[in-house]
Amino acid sequence: MKSVDKYIESKAVSLGISVNEIKNRLSETYTFTDIDNICENLRQYKININNLPFSSNTISK
DSSP, X not given: OHHHHHHXXXXXXXXXXXXXXXXXXXXXXXXXXXXXXXXXXXXXXXXHHHTXXXXXXXXXX
16 A cells, blocks of 8 residues: 555645545545546646636635
C-alpha cells in the first residue's frame, strides 16, 4: 500500500491539491487507473474554474 500512497502523493503535488482531495473521491477498492481518472477530472475542474470570467474567492470571517 505504500507505493499507492506515494503515487497519490505525487499526483496531488503535481496538481497542487491535497492528498485528501484525491482519497475522498476514491471508492473502498481502487486501481491506479481509478486514481488517474480522478486526477484527470480534478485537473479539468481546476482548468474550468480558472477560466471563469470572475474570481472565486472564499469568504473568511
